[in-house]
Amino acid sequence: MNHQEMTNRIATGEGFIAALDQSGGSTPKALQGYGVDDGAWSTEDEMFALIHEMRSRIIEAPCFGNGKVIGAILFEKTMDGASGGKPVPERLAERGIVPFLKVDKGLEDETHGVQLMKPMPDLEALLARAKAKGVFGTKMRSVIKRNDTAGIREIVHQQFAEGARILAAGLIPILEPEYDIKAPDRAHGERVLLDAIREGLDALPDGQQVMLKLSIPVEANLYKPLIDHPGVLRVVALSGGYSTDEACALLEKNKGMIASFSRGLLQDLRHHQSDEEFDATLGAAIDQIQAASIT
Template sequence: MNQSQLDRMKNGKGFIAALDQSGGSTPKALAAYGVTEDSYSNEEEMFDQVHKMRTRIITSPAFSSDYILGVILFEQTMDSKVEGKYTADYLADHNIVPFLKVDKGLAEQEYGVQQMKPIPDLDETLRRAKERNIFGTKMRSVIHEPNESGIKAVVDQQFEIGKRIIASDFVPIIEPEVNIHSEDKEKCEEILREEIFEHLNGLSENENVMLKLTLPTKANAYKELAEHPRVVRVVALSGGYSRDEANEKLKENDDMIASFSRALAEDLSVDQSSEEFDQAIKNAIESIYDASVNKK
């Protein structure tokens, strides 16, 4: 465990950039960026296009450790290079902490939730992540309805895998997303909070996690989770909110910082000049940073 990176994640000012679009979300992310599906003919070319997009973001002068604490990477991004260095090494050289998305996507909805698909090669992925100097991991489930058994199953799975990740000397980001369109979103969040608490209380003193949670309906609903001694940081996903909406909601939550994906990149385009692109990403980064560190 890199202690300086752990200290930065626990105490630093800034936010985490989520650049880990994968599978079905990659074509959508590229399309929003202006790269249509006729621009690539297979998966390899698609990931080449998305790596170019991510490289452009990461190497922008605005993408600075003054604002960015960490970055969540996709597996191909971890194995790709930025300016001649593996991505995690490039980030670490710029005082930005690298994380790796390790889940394989979502299972079909059952009991009002979508658990993660099995991760059969997790141990091998973690071994390679250690070689690539990755600090932590991220894995996502989704909650659609306030079904207690479904939400319990999601949190059980997250922490079961999370403990395996901790045992391999990483800090896992536990991400049980609550669908922002859920008709009973606040009730989902209440059940989720209690389930997470129960698991946090079962962790030993050397088992630490981060939590990535949907911006809650009730401000500061997750404040007690953020104060738990086993929680390094609570970060917020934008979940489909626009950047302006997400920023306003984030400002209402004292102990949350951003970990935005779509909301970070929503104004970026492949057709922008270098100056236009850098200004657009600068505006996004500064506004998300402000929402992460300056509260109402």
């Protein structure tokens, strides 16, 4: 797929984006969920080798290339690895799946009810390397913990500022100001978030587009104005700690929003499953998430 084909796939594909981007801090928890105990590795390299083995097994599963997964978000080490004997981004594109890269370096401590992203001084070098490998876009996450107008506006401003650097490198940014689903007064705070994002979109230069990855809102279809905005290629939803069933039930109420799940996709996969059991389990999750994404 060339860039335009990838753009069309993301804009109109009847599927969802898989989040396979657990980084250093979240990798042990992801491996534990997969049924791999902490004692299975003694070094960070061994840990990352195990998570890459899991991700490669997902990428190579027959069901993963059935057309229902239209994109996949990768961790940097996964982007640099191989699957099916080919570089991961190339292998994904070969299977009809658009590759994205997680580029943020983690979160700052909470201030004004939000956790901003840590600085990314080496972002341009990473973007150049990703583009050379065939990556289409990026994803970067920050978190809203409570309804604080100043904090929410600051988090959105940072997302758009970093997004401008990504657009300048020729990649499509997924902006992810996640709203903690346990946050108090989330319904009101999501309206503040909506207004702040609309301001950022309205300020984009003509012809530029971003993607948005947002928590499934308390009020169904709250983000419809964002879905319809000319500056938005696609709006995707994170599972945010919900189970697959919960996340899919909520997503179905939000027309035009598609999934970009991690836990909701991977929660029932185990390393001891046979290849047939693994594919059947993953396939059932893919079918359920895709159905919720196209309602």
